Amino acid sequence: MKLLKSKKGSVAVEMALFSPFMFLLTFTIFEVGTACYYKQLLVNASREGARYGSIESDITSTDVENYVLDVLERNGFNKAASIEISGINESRGSLVSVRISYAYQFSVLKSLISSLSDITLSSSTVMRHE
Numbered sequence: 465m466k467l468l469k470s471k472k473g474s475v476a477v478e479m480a481l482f483s484p485f486m487f488l489l490t491f492t493i494f495e496v497g498t499a500c501y502y503k504q505l506l507v508n509a510s511r512e513g514a515r516y517g518s519i520e521s522d523i524t525s526t527d528v529e530n531y532v533l534d535v536l537e538r539n540g541f542n543k544a545a546s547i548e549i550s551g552i553n554e555s556r557g558s559l560v561s562v563r564i565s566y567a568y569q570f571s572v573l574k575s576l577i578s579s580l581s582d583i584t585l586s587s588s589t590v591m592r593h594e
Contacts, residue, residue, distance in 0.1 A: 488576065491572045491573055492573060495570050495571070495572060495573050499568050499585065502541065502543075502568060503587070505536060505539050505540075505541045506536075506541075506545070506564045506565075506566060506586065507589075508535065508539070509535040509539075509541075509587070510562045510563065510587040510588060510589040511587075511589045512535045513528050513529075513531055513532035513535070513549070513564075513589070514561065514562040514589040514590065514591040515591060517549065517551070517552050517560040517562065517591075518560045518592060518593050518594055519594050521553070522553070523552060524552060524553075525549040525550075525552050528549050528552060528562065529547050529549060532547055532549075532564065533545075533547070543566055545564050545565065545566040546564070546565040546566070547562070547563070547564050548562070548563040548564075548565075549561070549563075551593075554593060555593065556593050556594070557592055557593060558592070559590050559591070559593075560590065560591050560592070560593060561588065561589070561590045562588070562589050563587070563588040563589075564586065564588075565584055565585070565586040566584070566585045566586070567585075568582060568583050568584070568585050569582045570582070570583075
């Protein structure tokens, strides 16, 4: 009977030992999923911006940048991203390039793992003028 009483506390000890790893795994999945979502938003916005720059005539780089920012904002990305645009208003067949970069900061994991650094998410799309 004494042997059974000593096993009652083992579940609490196992949970205390296992729960930090479980929480770390859960937060890692959340953070990596968020980073992948943001990366996909950047890919979509750079593709839309390059398409807009390649089919529209008489536009400026600022017009394309504002269009890319609008695409990002419509999809819920209200962060400060760096946008580089080249090849606007060139001749037919030349290349339009849109590159978007964003420094992603791990919000939860950085407080748990202090040596974790930010990662740069970027997307670049090149299309020909039509």
